[in-house]
Amino acid sequence: MRSDGSNFLIFILNISYFHDTDATSSRGDTSVKTLSNLFKKPAGLLALSLVLIVVGSLLAGMFNTSFYKVNVKEISFKADHGTLHGLLYMPKGAGPEDPRPVIVTTHGYLNTKEMQDAPAIEMSRRGYIVLALDMYDHGDSRWDGDIKVGEQFSTFWIYSQFDAAKYMYQQPYTKKDDKGNAYLAVSGHSMGGFSTLLAMYMDEMNSLQAGYRMIYTGISVGSDYSYAAAVAPQDQLTAAYGSRMVGMVAGHYDEFFFNKSDEEKTAAEKAIVGTVMHKDFAKTLSGRAFLGLGADSSEQAQQGKYYTVDSGEVKVKDQVVRPSQTGERIIYTPNQTHPWNHFSPETTGYLIDFYTHAFQGVTAPSQVDANLSSGNQIWWLKEAFNFVAMIGFFLLIVPMSALLLRLPFLKQAVTNVTAPLAKPLGGGQKAAYWIAVVFSALIPAILFPTLMDKQPGGLHTLTIIAIVLLALSVVAAVIGFARSGSSPAMRHVGIGGLILAVVSAVMWVLFAKAEGIAPLSPFFNEPTTNQIVYWALVSASITAFITFAFYYFNKKHSGASFADYGISLKPSAILASLCTAVIAVVVGYLLLFAVQAIFGTDFRIWTFAVRTFTLEHFVTALRYMPLFLIYYFVSAVALNADTRSRKGGYWLAIFLNVGGLIIWLIAQYGLDFARGVALYPAQALNGILLFALVPVLIIAAIYARKLFEKTNNVWLPAFVNTILFTMVTVANTVMFWNLV
Numbered sequence: 001m002r003s004d005g006s007n008f009l010i011f012i013l014n015i016s017y018f019h020d021t022d023a024t025s026s027r028g029d030t031s032v033k034t035l036s037n038l039f040k041k042p043a044g045l046l047a048l049s050l051v052l053i054v055v056g057s058l059l060a061g062m063f064n065t066s067f068y069k070v071n072v073k074e075i076s077f078k079a080d081h082g083t084l085h086g087l088l089y090m091p092k093g094a095g096p097e098d099p100r101p102v103i104v105t106t107h108g109y110l111n112t113k114e115m116q117d118a119p120a121i122e123m124s125r126r127g128y129i130v131l132a133l134d135m136y137d138h139g140d141s142r143w144d145g146d147i148k149v150g151e152q153f154s155t156f157w158i159y160s161q162f163d164a165a166k167y168m169y170q171q172p173y174t175k176k177d178d179k180g181n182a183y184l185a186v187s188g189h190s191m192g193g194f195s196t197l198l199a200m201y202m203d204e205m206n207s208l209q210a211g212y213r214m215i216y217t218g219i220s221v222g223s224d225y226s227y228a229a230a231v232a233p234q235d236q237l238t239a240a241y242g243s244r245m246v247g248m249v250a251g252h253y254d255e256f257f258f259n260k261s262d263e264e265k266t267a268a269e270k271a272i273v274g275t276v277m278h279k280d281f282a283k284t285l286s287g288r289a290f291l292g293l294g295a296d297s298s299e300q301a302q303q304g305k306y307y308t309v310d311s312g313e314v315k316v317k318d319q320v321v322r323p324s325q326t327g328e329r330i331i332y333t334p335n336q337t338h339p340w341n342h343f344s345p346e347t348t349g350y351l352i353d354f355y356t357h358a359f360q361g362v363t364a365p366s367q368v369d370a371n372l373s374s375g376n377q378i379w380w381l382k383e384a385f386n387f388v389a390m391i392g393f394f395l396l397i398v399p400m401s402a403l404l405l406r407l408p409f410l411k412q413a414v415t416n417v418t419a420p421l422a423k424p425l426g427g428g429q430k431a432a433y434w435i436a437v438v439f440s441a442l443i444p445a446i447l448f449p450t451l452m453d454k455q456p457g458g459l460h461t462l463t464i465i466a467i468v469l470l471a472l473s474v475v476a477a478v479i480g481f482a483r484s485g486s487s488p489a490m491r492h493v494g495i496g497g498l499i500l501a502v503v504s505a506v507m508w509v510l511f512a513k514a515e516g517i518a519p520l521s522p523f524f525n526e527p528t529t530n531q532i533v534y535w536a537l538v539s540a541s542i543t544a545f546i547t548f549a550f551y552y553f554n555k556k557h558s559g560a561s562f563a564d565y566g567i568s569l570k571p572s573a574i575l576a577s578l579c580t581a582v583i584a585v586v587v588g589y590l591l592l593f594a595v596q597a598i599f600g601t602d603f604r605i606w607t608f609a610v611r612t613f614t615l616e617h618f619v620t621a622l623r624y625m626p627l628f629l630i631y632y633f634v635s636a637v638a639l640n641a642d643t644r645s646r647k648g649g650y651w652l653a654i655f656l657n658v659g660g661l662i663i664w665l666i667a668q669y670g671l672d673f674a675r676g677v678a679l680y681p682a683q684a685l686n687g688i689l690l691f692a693l694v695p696v697l698i699i700a701a702i703y704a705r706k707l708f709e710k711t712n713n714v715w716l717p718a719f720v721n722t723i724l725f726t727m728v729t730v731a732n733t734v735m736f737w738n739l740v
Contacts, residue, residue, distance in 0.1 A: 496552025
């Protein structure tokens with residue numbers, strides 16, 4: 001199977017050229033062969049990638065603007081705690097002369113404003129003004145003040161929504177009543193949901209002095225009161241909502257929230273350590289309290305039903321500052337996980353229904369399109385064409401690199417052709433090979449929970465294993481060197497034992513000193529990236545140990561050398577490979593910036609995105625790149641050594657790189673859906689991280705093989721994967737730029 005992406009195009013062409021007549025069929029076959037040959041060449045493949053990028057981005061932009069009925073522009077504004085950035089969706093006709101209800105919607109901990117495409121597109125096409133917001137320290141928004149390490153979670157989610165609501169309240173296009181109360185909704189996913197709940201609380205406290213409300217209604221998605229209650233207890237949060245209509249989307253399989261309280265749990269439920277399990281928030285004490293169903297009420301809580309609730313009195317220092325008010329509350333409970341919420345027609349439909357109900361009677365028929373049902377959605381088409389453009393982006397890197405390698409200096413990256421390593425001959429060698437392949441694929445997944453959380457118990461065990469391997473390697477080195485005079489082969493054993501001892505020592509340091517490796521700090525300022533870096537370093541060390549062991553105790557006897565692994569030590573080849581990688585990635589990102597400027601879109605599918613970045617992202621990425629280079633270099637060496645001479649080598653490379661993690665995900669969520677409790681119920685955040693990490697590692701495996709074929713060495717794929725995927729990772733998660 002060709003890995004250059006042309007098969008899909010040929011398949012489409014075969015369909016389009018299908019006719020009954022032999023003459024037409026012959027002509028079609030010729031045309032298909034011509035196009036097939038064209039897309040085998042770098043220039044043809046480059047042209048195809050550009051077509052996918054342009055066409056995908058053009059159509060994504062059309063759906064993003066509801067076929068140009070909505071003006072979408074990036075805005076940035078100074079707020080109380082820093083600079084906030086967002087995408088403003090302004091329907092045609094809306095403005096100071098025709099003010100409309102406004103919806104401020106935002107993302108969660110790991111994401112940016114683009115993750116709110118679904119509600120932003122659907123509500124703006126219905127006539128509402130929408131601000132899709134980057135919370136502080138996410139995307140392009142920045143917190144102004146210093147943040148102490150350890151206090152980073154007391155910043156962005158507390159203030160982002162309320163600060164944005166204050167800004168939008170001041171805009172002349174935001175509709176208000178004659179008393180100055182704004183028709184403005186707040187909504188957010190995950191930590192954006194906490195920010196939503198707190199924004200309404202803060203607005204109520206402010207309104208007691210100002211005499212007007214800036215926030216009219218709100219709905220959180222994928223978040224309960226567990227974090228918000230740190231600012232104010234749940235009864236005061238719900239009391240502050242007063243007469244507002246407030247909703248919650250509480251997925252049954254949400255990895256983090258909507259659990260029962262300890263008092264409600266059965267003995268079996270208390271025995272489960274973690275939150276990745278089935279839950280029904282509407283039936284918990286917290287959910288029932290939100291719906292106004294007290295402990296004495298026998299009424300069964302129902303999802304999707306509006307409840308009229310007496311909010312309760314608002315108190316400050318035990319003094320009543322506002323009497324109880326009556327408002328509507330609703331809970332939706334889709335059969336979804338946490339990240340599923342923001343890529344779901346069902347959840348999007350709930351949001352549409354909620355806003356339509358909340359703003360009923362507020363808007364004139366000329367302002368909103370009442371004929372669009374909640375099931376009439378187009379946001380997914382925007383996402384689909386974003387994905388088409390993303391395919392073009394990743395397809396571009398290989399032909400761009402191939403063309404660059406023809407230039408005078410850059411062609412020095414191409415080294416002499418290396419023969420594939422010899423295949424295992426006997427049954428024992430074959431068995432050892434496949435055992436090593438399966439072990440190499442599974443061990444990073446088996447260790448995934450331990451490494452991502454740096455669990456002390458697991459790390460202690462791994463430290464002991466590393467010490468044992470170190471001792472065995474030293475023994476092998478001593479015996480090998482001692483007997484090297486009588487047997488040349490033993491010299492290889494000695495050298496191999498010495499190198500394995502070094503690798504074992506590195507593993508020992510990684511396990512024993514885990515807390516000191518890429519800790520959260522002003523230098524390494526992204527918590528989740530730090531987790532991935534540590535996992536990558538350990539995975540690289542294990543892979544290096546296995547690779548060296550096979551080389552010195554197996555392949556070396558067959559006459560293999562380091563050159564056969566594609567490890568060129570020529571400075572000119574290394575430098576030319578680095579320059580080629582930099583130029584190829586820069587060209588790709590220049591196209592991305594151009595696409596965003598022209599079409600207002602980027603490259604993404606669900607939680608996996610290639611987005612533009614700021615100077616702070618670039619500086620942060622430079623800090624992480626040396627660590628990721630270790631992983632991608634070792635990976636490129638191992639993948640090509642193990643799969644280059646084999647049929648189906650690309651599939652085998654993908655399995656080696658990510659097969660274990662895919663199995664981990666299937667087991668984790670398969671058990672969650674089947675029995676109501678995941679394989680690792682305490683691995684909530686780490687499981688979610690894999691939804692973006694898995695596609696990265698799949699593409700990295702393909703690049704490792706394909707770019708090796710262009711240069712006969714591992715440096716180009718190692719540099720491309722490092723630069724590109726470090727930038728992708730850094731730009732898509734929380735970045736505490738002002739840590740001190």
